[in-house]
Amino acid sequence: SQTIHQWPATLVQPVGSPLSLECTVEGTSNPNLYWYRQAAGRGLQLLFYSVGIGQISSEVPQNLSASRPQDRQFILSSKKLLLSDSGFYLCAWSDLARNQPQHFGDGTRLSIL
Amino acid sequence: EDKVVQSPLSLVVHEGDTVTLNCSYEVTNFRSLLWYKQEKKAPTFLFMLTSSGIEKKSGRLSSILDKKELFSILNITATQTGDSAVYLCAPQGYGNKLVFGAGTILRVKS
Numbered sequence: 412s413q414t415i416h417q418w419p420a421t422l423v424q425p426v427g428s429p430l431s432l433e434c435t436v437e438g439t440s441n442p443n444l445y446w447y448r449q450a451a452g453r454g455l456q457l458l459f460y461s462v463g464i465g466q467i468s469s470e471v472p473q474n475l476s477a478s479r480p481q482d483r484q485f486i487l488s489s490k491k492l493l494l495s496d497s498g499f500y501l502c503a504w505s506d507l508a509r510n511q512p513q514h515f516g517d518g519t520r521l522s523i524l
Numbered sequence: 525e526d527k528v529v530q531s532p533l534s535l536v537v538h539e540g541d542t543v544t545l546n547c548s549y550e551v552t553n554f555r556s557l558l559w560y561k562q563e564k565k566a567p568t569f570l571f572m573l574t575s576s577g578i579e580k581k582s583g584r585l586s587s588i589l590d591k592k593e594l595f596s597i598l599n600i601t602a603t604q605t606g607d608s609a610v611y612l613c614a615p616q617g618y619g620n621k622l623v624f625g626a627g628t629i630l631r632v633k634s
């Protein structure tokens with residue numbers, strides 16, 4: 412069966428520091444991969460999605476970037492974090508060829524001080 | 525611009541009550557509508573609705589889609605404290621991307 416791993420679970424970073432969040436999927440190949448951010452009391456906002464290695468689409472202008480160096484690995488990065496980058500970050504995957512829903516990792520709660 | 529409105533924003537009920545959660549949407553190139561349950565961490569998948577008027581059921585939960593009125597409802601019968609969560613509606617539109625509503629916070633009191 413397919414599983415998705417996301418780490419770390421929580422992270423506290425100072426303003427101006429770099430960021431790297433990692434997400435990996437097991438048990439499938441060529442998944443669609445997604446990064447979302449959820450602000451407190453709000454729905455999920457799509458940040459990036461990827462349909463293949465090296466293919467990244469950005470949904471909103473922001474201080475973050477994403478990369479997909481391997482088929483089942485998706486990384487969210489920043490060179491210098493802002494206070495506004497605080498939030499709950501979720502990675503998800505789906506198999507569009509089979510019209511399956513997106514399934515989410517457990518998320519990373521990021522606090523910027 | 526894509527838009528999803530969920531109502532009510534929050535709801536408190538007693539165990540055994542029946543609840544109806546609402547979702548209205550305007551999404552470009554609509555393909556399907558998904559419902560998720562979110563407790564403390566990851567949203568977990570409940571239903572994917574593609575066709576109008578066909579109810580999907582899973583235990584005490586059921587959901588239906590009206591593509592003409594751009595509307596979906598999620599029903600939970602005989603609620604239990606374990607149903608307490610945020611319920612998220614997410615139509616799937618252009619590029620197969622999900623557009624999430626803000627969610628309905630459900631609290632079931634024992």
